[in-house]
Amino acid sequence: MAGTSRRDRARRATLAEIREAVRRLLVAQGSTAVTINAVARELGMSGPALYHYFAGRDELVGAVTADFFAELTAAMEAARDACADDPPGRRLLAAARAMRRWAIAHPAEFQWIFASPLAEPGKEPPSRRVAAGRRFERVFLDLTVELWKARRFPVPDPADLAPSLLEQLRRYCTAIDEVLPPEAAHVMLTCWTRLYGLLCMEVLHQLDFAYSDMEPVFEECLREISARLGVDYSPPEPVRRRPPAPASDQDV
Amino acid sequence: MAGTSRRDRARRATLAEIREAVRRLLVAQGSTAVTINAVARELGMSGPALYHYFAGRDELVGAVTADFFAELTAAMEAARDACADDPPGRRLLAAARAMRRWAIAHPAEFQWIFASPLAEPGKEPPSRRVAAGRRFERVFLDLTVELWKARRFPVPDPADLAPSLLEQLRRYCTAIDEVLPPEAAHVMLTCWTRLYGLLCMEVLHQLDFAYSDMEPVFEECLREISARLGVDYSPPEPVRRRPPAPASDQDV
DNA sequence: TAAGCTTCCTTAGAGACATTAAGGAAACAT
DNA sequence: ATGTTTCCTTAATGTCTCTAAGGAAGCTTA
Missing domain, CATH: 1.10.10 (Arc Repressor Mutant, subunit A)
Structure with a gap:
């Protein structure tokens, strides 16, 4: 074919x-x-x-949006794999920073990803986009799973979670093939929500009234997440002029 | 005139x-x-x-967006004032819940507020929108200030904050007439970012892959914020059939 | 190689939208 | 009563999406 x-x-x-x-x-x-x-x-x-x-404007936009999603995911995966021998905590930080780096470098594209011009209420996003989204979330999930396997991070007692929340977490755990128990998935989702939410706010300029440079805010968020996941926080390397091998982890 | x-x-x-x-x-x-x-x-x-x-489509959209912002703000203020005799912590919770209630009841409108169809990169939002935004943020800020005055909540040592962050916080404190010191503003902004960020994620359906009902997630966020601000968390009243006075705090 | 099929592109055109221009009619002011 | 302001109309331009019909070239196969 x-x-x-x-x-x-x-x-x-x-x-x-x-x-x-x-x-x-x-x-x-x-x-x-x-x-x-x-x-x-x-x-x-x-x-x-x-x-x-393309069948029409919507399909065109959808295809390009999926491209962006894939590119962002690839940037995160590349950053994660660039330090494949580091402990999972460090790789998680690397992936998170790569996510922000990509978002900052490509604000228009990033905006299309989560506030797609197609996403009218009541309209299902195309399956392509959904699939791309899954791969994206998977990066953070996989690293958290590794972390969990290597050295379990502190989790709340399931009995302390609201029953309806626990129910939803169970469903989610089924969907991810039980790679995490519900309590651990809860911690993971909380961290992810904070990280991704903060980045969305930044790119949508919802925090301009207070901050002109969000980098330290993002780093502090990473510090909090690190604490929550029981890993050491390590600050970003200052600049990183391209090391010997010409592997770019930025633009895919 | x-x-x-x-x-x-x-x-x-x-x-x-x-x-x-x-x-x-x-x-x-x-x-x-x-x-x-x-x-x-x-x-x-x-x-x-x-x-x-209206001078054109943009001005029309802008005016309506400002309306929405004002309505959301009014809903929050009404909720806050409906329990004017409660301690500030409770009123803050009430305002936060009113914010989510409004957003859930009016998803399309809420979406226009923060992902305005006008907000192209490089285009300044109209002053009207900016002003409406300030009033909106002010609700949370004012309650936090009250809280701070009544019983100071725990704050980090300014020396522990990144220097560039501290610098930005100082500028922000100047803008809000020094009603809070930078460390306290930092705590406030962190809480606000989490709350507002979570709501944006919900309305943009960025968390649908894991949650179908975000209410308990939001409540947990409120619990965290309460802890951070040193106030007692109290769960929402179950339903509240309209009390004697016909004062609606929902639709303005 | 010649006939036929497929693919790619063109122009023409319908229907919707934003916006400007020009004009009429009603309301208002003096 | 006259002139001005305000509100609305139609006409027209140029944009957009998308469909339809047709031509030219590339591919296939006998």
Whole structure:
């Protein structure tokens, strides 16, 4: 099917060009500038041609959003694997910092991920997006599981959790193949919510009224999470000029 | 100027009708359905007529967004004042719960508040929105200040804060007329970020993968915040059938 | 190699939207 | 009664999404 014939290669190249154009427009002129016509113009084609590649604007936007999600996930995975021999706590910090680094470097893209212009109330997000989301969450989850296996972090007594909460946690644990018990999943979700929530607030400029540079705020959040997960907090390496090997952990 | 003549009254009535129509469309059909034409149609007028009331779509959206902000703020203030004789900790809990109640009851509106369809990167939000935002933040700030005055809550040693963070906190304290010292402002902002961040995540459906009912999660967040602010956590009253006086604290 | 199928792109066009311009009619002020 | 202001209308421009119909080229197969 996805052969390597002349046409197939051309098609793939065009698809890539389209995605690049979408991104270029998004970054340069905002999400409202991402129109079928503008994208086509960017490629030197005329509007309706794009319908051979995407069923409509929504599918186009959805595909690019999934790209962004994948890129963010890849950045986190790369940061995690760049220190594969460190203890899981350090790798978790590395992945979290990579997440923020990516979000800061690509604010427009990050915004599309969680406040997608498609996400109208009552409309299910496309399955592609959901899948991309799962891979994303998985990064943090996997590291937490490693942590849990290596040296269990402190968890609350399940009896202290609200019954309805416990019920939901059980369901979630089933969904993640019981890699964690509900109490541990609860700690993990709490940490994740704080981390991701803080980043969303930053990118949506909801904290501009108080902070101009969120880096120390984010680091403090990491410190709290570290304490909660029973790992040592270690501050970020100051700059890191590219080490010998040319492995970039930033832009995928 | 803003007299009470026949025409002035008519104008005010039309303005109110427009805002209602915008909201109706937003709630019923999502933000993309809020078009100048659709709003005009809703009023039985034809499109360009609206330009006598608003300079353009952006100003219309901005005005309605400010309305929403004001309504949310009013709901919080009402909840706070409904138990004016309680200690500040309880009133803070009441205001926080009112915030979530409003957000849950009006998800589309709440979403417009923090992920405004106007907020393109590089575009300043209109001053109206900024002002509405200040009043909103003020509710939580004021209660925290009361708390601080009544019985100081535990704060970190300023020397333990990152220098750049301390610097930012100082600037923020200047902006709020030094009603709190930087260390206390830091605790306040941390609590606020968690609370507001969690709510944003909920409304943006970023936690659906784990939770179907966020109420206990929110309550646990409140418990943490209470501990941090040194106040007693008290669970919400179960339902509260409207007490004698017909004062609604929900829909303004 | 020639006929036929597929793919890619074009132009034309319908329908919706934001916005400006020009004009009429009613309300208001003097 | 006259002139001005206000409110609304229609007309028109240029944008957008998306469908339809057709041409040209690439691929397949006999």
